[in-house]
Amino acid sequence: MSVATPLVEHFAAGLEAPICLTWELTYACNLDCRHCLSSSGRRDPRELDTDEAKELINEFERMQVFYVNIGGGEPTIRSDFWEIVDYAVAHHVGVKFSTNGSRITAEAAERIAGSDYLDVQISLDGATPEVNDAVRGEGTFATAIGAMEHMAAAGVRGFKLSVVCTRHNLPQIDDLKALADRYGAQLRLTRLRPSGRGAAVWGELHPTAGQQQMLYTWLLAHGEEVLTGDSFFHLAGYGEPLPGLNLCGAGRVVCLIDPVGDVYACPFAIHEEFLAGNVRDPGGFGRLWREADLFRSLREPTDAGACGACSAYDGCRGGCMAAKFFTGLPLAGPDPECVKGHGATALAAVEAGSVPRPTADHSRVRLLPRRPARACDESPLAPSDFATTVST
Amino acid sequence: MTSVLDRRLGVAPQVSVRPERFGALLYHFGTRRLSFLKDPRLLEVLERLDGSATARAACDGAGVAEAALPAFERALARLVETDMLQERRP
Numbered sequence: 490m491s492v493a494t495p496l497v498e499h500f501a502a503g504l505e506a507p508i509c510l511t512w513e514l515t516y517a518c519n520l521d522c523r524h525c526l527s528s529s530g531r532r533d534p535r536e537l538d539t540d541e542a543k544e545l546i547n548e549f550e551r552m553q554v555f556y557v558n559i560g561g562g563e564p565t566i567r568s569d570f571w572e573i574v575d576y577a578v579a580h581h582v583g584v585k586f587s588t589n590g591s592r593i594t595a596e597a598a599e600r601i602a603g604s605d606y607l608d609v610q611i612s613l614d615g616a617t618p619e620v621n622d623a624v625r626g627e628g629t630f631a632t633a634i635g636a637m638e639h640m641a642a643a644g645v646r647g648f649k650l651s652v653v654c655t656r657h658n659l660p661q662i663d664d665l666k667a668l669a670d671r672y673g674a675q676l677r678l679t680r681l682r683p684s685g686r687g688a689a690v691w692g693e694l695h696p697t698a699g700q701q702q703m704l705y706t707w708l709l710a711h712g713e714e715v716l717t718g719d720s721f722f723h724l725a726g727y728g729e730p731l732p733g734l735n736l737c738g739a740g741r742v743v744c745l746i747d748p749v750g751d752v753y754a755c756p757f758a759i760h761e762e763f764l765a766g767n768v769r770d771p772g773g774f775g776r777l778w779r780e781a782d783l784f785r786s787l788r789e790p791t792d793a794g795a796c797g798a799c800s801a802y803d804g805c806r807g808g809c810m811a812a813k814f815f816t817g818l819p820l821a822g823p824d825p826e827c828v829k830g831h832g833a834t835a836l837a838a839v840e841a842g843s844v845p846r847p848t849a850d851h852s853r854v855r856l857l858p859r860r861p862a863r864a865c866d867e868s869p870l871a872p873s874d875f876a877t878t879v880s881t
Numbered sequence: 882m883t884s885v886l887d888r889r890l891g892v893a894p895q896v897s898v899r900p901e902r903f904g905a906l907l908y909h910f911g912t913r914r915l916s917f918l919k920d921p922r923l924l925e926v927l928e929r930l931d932g933s934a935t936a937r938a939a940c941d942g943a944g945v946a947e948a949a950l951p952a953f954e955r956a957l958a959r960l961v962e963t964d965m966l967q968e969r970r971p
């Protein structure tokens with residue numbers, strides 16, 4: 490029996506399909522959040538059309554992809570949004586979609602209430618308009634609250650209130666939890682990564698070391714009540730690992746299909762370096778997932794580099810690949826937010842001008858700043874049991 | 882309490898099962914939970930549940946040795962607890 494084999498080793502051979510597949514439907518967005526992981530704003534003329542989207546869903550069904558995390562941009566902006574969602578559900582592909590709430594009307598909420606296969610994440614990055622709107626834009630707090638009111642009124646329980654943790658909203662963590670509770674939602678906390686427009690504001694918005702420690706303690710205390718999309722495994726260095734996979738899932742359990750069909754190793758890694766191919770290539774998405782050179786190499790054992798000697802490595806695994814890449818750190822080595830403080834030292838040594846920039850930018854204003862980081866979401870699991878169960 | 886092995890079980894209707902090289906992945910659309918079965922024989926047991934009077938019979942059919950039964954019993958109990966498996970009507 491393979492009880493002793495860590496789950497991560499099973500992933501090396503590659504799963505038949507990703508567990509955490511993010512599918513961004515459009516780069517168009519009505520907002521302009523400062524930390525948008527996908528630098529969204531304008532629609533890209535090359536975006537997959539309705540028929541291509543349906544063909545992709547057929548492929549998900551063949552691969553037995555359980556669910557997709559639909560995002561964007563603001564996915565509900567697409568005029569065929571519900572057509573795509575209904576098609577997925579009819580083909581046994583569950584849909585979790587992320588939205589800023591602007592189109593979650595009473596009718597939309599009723600529709601969501603009617604299906605087990607539909608799950609919604611409403612993005613909000615502060616417990617007050619001051620804190621939230623500073624990042625997501627004027628009026629967005631009220632919009633998200635309005636959406637939650639519609640969801641609660643339609644009787645939807647357990648939808649997600651999705652928060653990207655920043656220096657400014659972490660002091661409100663209990664208020665955010667209370668807010669989710671008030672609407673019958675579940676709080677989902679994810680990590681701010683220096684991806685997309687997030688690169689420009691990461692230095693100013695990422696949590697302080699003290700806040701990271703507080704968050705770790707808070708997460709341990711709240712256990713399964715709060716979802717994290719396995720975002721915070723780099724905090725394992727504070728003590729015991731948090732529930733979750735405790736590894737970077739990029740190309741192993743995680744991947745991104747962007748609006749034009751480009752397949753990246755992770756939604757936070759929109760850069761040529763992490764581009765596996767396009768779903769329009771021969772063999773489609775399935776072939777890329779199984780055979781792309783990039784994915785094969787990501788499934789190899791990772792080099793711990795400077796983390797090799799660290800006592801926390803088993804839980805932390807050197808942290809987030811995308812966070813290292815977009816801050817100019819070597820991938821084999823500590824995370825920029827390493828809880829042992831090695832990240833800060835490493836960051837200080839990064840040469841100015843050597844930091845890679847995202848290779849796709851659909852921002853409306855070409856100043857780097859503004860949209861919410863949505864996680865590498867769906868975290869799977871916890872290691873080492875014979876039959877392991879995790880909340881997604 | 883009767884052992885889970887003596888119950889008549891089946892995979893819950895809201896659960897989707899995907900075979901993997903290491904065993905299988907289960908996903909429950911209602912609870913939105915994911916389970917990893919890290920042994921292909923456990924998948925075989927699950928596949929045999931419908932045609933077996935008890936979970937024990939399914940284990941027998943899948944060639945699970947006596948000595949390995951307690952581990953399968955624990956795994957099955959966990960799957961019942963998380964609603965992946967449920968009582969099957971005769």
Ligand code: SF4
Pocket residue numbers: 736737738739743755756757758808809810811812865
């Ligand atoms: S750890 Fe970072 S790079 Fe890896 S899957 Fe998560 S977000 Fe992506």
Ligand code: SF4
Pocket residue numbers: 723726795796799800801802805806807808822823824827828829830831
């Ligand atoms: S040195 Fe590496 S493994 Fe250790 S805590 Fe820092 S990032 Fe994690």
